[in-house]
Amino acid sequence: MTEQQKIHPVVDVEAPAPTAPLVPPGSATSEKGSPVQHRLPQRTIPVIHTRPPKKRSCCCRCICWTISLIVLLLIILGATVGILYLAFRPKLPKYSIDSLRISDLRLNFDMTLYANFDVQITANNPNKKIGIYYEQGGQLSVWYTHSKLCQGSLPKFYQGHQNITKLDLVLTGQTEAGSTLMSALQEQQQTGQIPLDLKVDAPVAIKLGKLKLRKVRILGDCNLVVDSLSANNIISIKASNCKFRLKL
Structure with missing residues (x-):
């Protein structure tokens, strides 16, 4: 009988020995004794x-x-x-009050004060290359303290370069509380110095060469001192101070 030989598996001595997975101390084990593996939660990284x-x-x-x-x-x-x-080289026009005459100043039956003034004004345009259009709607008024005695309209006209124009204006008006105002005027007249205020509001358009610009307003304030307010008498202007400005 031939002798049977047993073949044993050859062990590779150079192969590394199998290692058991590392289990942290205190880890749980399954019923069979093998350690339970824990999976770490996955983190979501936001994309910026x-x-x-x-x-x-x-x-x-x-x-x-x-x-x-x-x-x-x-x-x-x-x-x-x-x-x-x-x-x-624009310059403001110049104005002066040449004369003031009172045609009528009386008390009405309704105790309002009626006034009728004749005023002569000189308008001087000193500009060499600028003309002035005086538009419709200009007003001139006469005031005593805070009471308006009368007013009138400025004419519509064109004033050329370096032109001097004289204006004769008629101003009329009626004022409430006329008896009180008349008494104050008569008392002031005894001093020979009566302060009056002439206010000018004139819409104008400026002409530069052939170009006509938009409307502006010339606002003026003339402080006068006269000696009397007697009707139909020559009134002397003792002092006059006028200031004018443009309002866009």
């Missing part, structure tokens, strides 16, 4: 977008362009005004 918002960038760009445009327009406007000023 680094692109700048386009709307904000466009808005900032529009604001910058708008500010730049406004600054440019202001520079152009300032340069234009400066050139016009140097070219035309």
Whole structure:
């Protein structure tokens, strides 16, 4: 009988020995004694977008362009005004009260004070290259303290370069509480110095060469001191101080 040989598996001495999974101390084990493996929870990493918002960038760009445009327009406007000023050398017109005459000053039956004044004014345009259009709606009024005695309309006309124009105006009016006002005027007349205030409100348009500009208003205030308010008598103007300004 031939002898049977037993074949044993050859052990690779160079192969690394199998190692058991590391189990932390105090880990739970299953019923069979094998350690229970714990899975760590997965973390979700947020994705951060680094692109700048386009709307904000466009808005900032529009604001910058708008500010730049406004600054440019202001520079152009300032340069234009400066050139016009140097070219035309504008000056305010001058006015003076030449004479004042009272045609009527009396108490009515309803105790209102009626006044009728004749005023002569000289308007002087000193500009060499600027004409003045006096438009409709201008007013001249005479006041005593805070009471308006009378008023009248300024005529509509054109005043050329370096022109002097004389205006004869008729002013009329009725004032409430006439008896009190008349008594105050008569008492003031005894001193020989009666303060009156003439107010001017004239809408005008300026003509630069052939260009007619928009309307502005000439506002004037003339403080007068007269010696009398007797009707149909020559009234002497003892003092006169006039100030005028433009209102856009």
